Amino acid sequence: MSAPVADVFAPETLRQAVDRILRVPDAHRTFAKDAAFAEEFWAIGPDLLQALLDHGLPHRDQGGSRRFERTDLHNISTYLQLPSPYFSALTRKASAMDAAARNGQPHRYELQLTAECAGRRHQGACAFTPVPGLERHGEPGSLRETSPGAFTVQARLPSDTHVFDADRSELLSLVADWELYVLPDGVIEDEGFSRATRLANCLIPTRLLLREAERRGIRARHGAGLLVAPPFTTLHHWVEFDLDGAWVPADPVLLTAFARWGMTEPAVWPYNRSVAGAVWHLLTWPPEVFFPVVHDHGRQAPLHISAR
Structure with a gap:
């Protein structure tokens, strides 16, 4: 079982990760990727994703699921040094x-x-x-x-x-x-x-x-x-x-x-x-x-x- 998000990342770290991507205007986001993509490609599991949402991660609700901008997920994963293939x-x-x-x-x-x-x-x-x-x-x-x-x-x-x-x-x-x-x-x-x-x-x-x-x-x-x-x-x-x-x-x-x-x-x-x-x-x-x-x-x- 993985450790709770709060034991791995301080709230300030998550806030900084989200604040960094918020420098990009929303107009440049396509919101085409789902939570499964976030986990498979960028090692952002459900608990971490929810914590990021709590800090203001941009998203859209489409067809009963949340959608995210691909580059946001990429940059947050890298900022947090998650074990993604990239x-x-x-x-x-x-x-x-x-x-x-x-x-x-x-x-x-x-x-x-x-x-x-x-x-x-x-x-x-x-x-x-x-x-x-x-x-x-x-x-x-x-x-x-x-x-x-x-x-x-x-x-x-x-x-x-x-x-x-x-x-x-x-x-x-x-x-x-x-x-x-x-x-x-x-x-x-x-x-x-x-x-x-x-x-x-x-x-x-x-x-x-x-x-x-x-x-x-x-x-x-x-x-x-x-x-x-x-x-x-x-x-x-x-x-x-x-x-x-x-x-x-x-x-x-x-x-x-x-x-x-x-x-x-x-x-x-x-x-x-x-x-x-x-x-x-x-x-x-x-x-x-x-x-x-x-x-x-x-x-x-x-x-x-x-x-x-």
């Missing part, structure tokens, strides 16, 4: 990054990508094509299509312990206190919202840092690709600095989040350290929030990516 995967990513840096050896992963049909607007069978970066940045000759829409590739992530200099560190500090947050569609590219709330996805601070880097004369570019570690690998955005001809990735919001969640030691992984051991560059300057990794007849194909 939080467990983040823990693995932080651990892998730290291990690679500590032992001084690069990490090598086999990625498995499974694409789905991009839509039935095209005629005939699907024609899946990976972005050139998968082959360009993978281990030579490792990209293979094992079946229609299924690809494997070997990725190598370096062991990088670089801490950025004063100028770049001061730039990165502009967003170092922002909280990593899964934003709903209505504010997914809204820099004003993130500035006001200090809640941000990986894209918004990347764009801000790039614009400010240009203003300061710091050579930087937009890196996009994958945040890699077993078992799940996800799309990610970050900023990269040109250091003597090498592009070195930085992600102060991610490192601050890892430290806040107790996944890394802040003294070892400050916001101004490189994240080269966690990200795999595939694209530069992508225009889309959810950029393509595999196309189907030229359209972005829905994709699942695993790593081992």
Whole structure:
């Protein structure tokens, strides 16, 4: 039998979790998920869900059941560090990054990508094509299509312990206190919202840092690709600095989040350290929030990516 909610979470903690998501206006909520989804995907059981409702968790009553916004459940679960598959995967990513840096050896992963049909607007069978970066940045000759829409590739992530200099560190500090947050569609590219709330996805601070880097004369570019570690690998955005001809990735919001969640030691992984051991560059300057990794007849194909 699980412990009572009151024995696990202080009321103030639950209130803070709800107050945080209330920074998002109700207009951006779809209320499409039920209590079963909250428990299955985000480890928010019935007792905890009721306690959150008591603190003002937004919901709607539809068809005799309560409905919730997907991103609210995601962000509350992460804030409370519940053992969801997502939080467990983040823990693995932080651990892998730290291990690679500590032992001084690069990490090598086999990625498995499974694409789905991009839509039935095209005629005939699907024609899946990976972005050139998968082959360009993978281990030579490792990209293979094992079946229609299924690809494997070997990725190598370096062991990088670089801490950025004063100028770049001061730039990165502009967003170092922002909280990593899964934003709903209505504010997914809204820099004003993130500035006001200090809640941000990986894209918004990347764009801000790039614009400010240009203003300061710091050579930087937009890196996009994958945040890699077993078992799940996800799309990610970050900023990269040109250091003597090498592009070195930085992600102060991610490192601050890892430290806040107790996944890394802040003294070892400050916001101004490189994240080269966690990200795999595939694209530069992508225009889309959810950029393509595999196309189907030229359209972005829905994709699942695993790593081992």
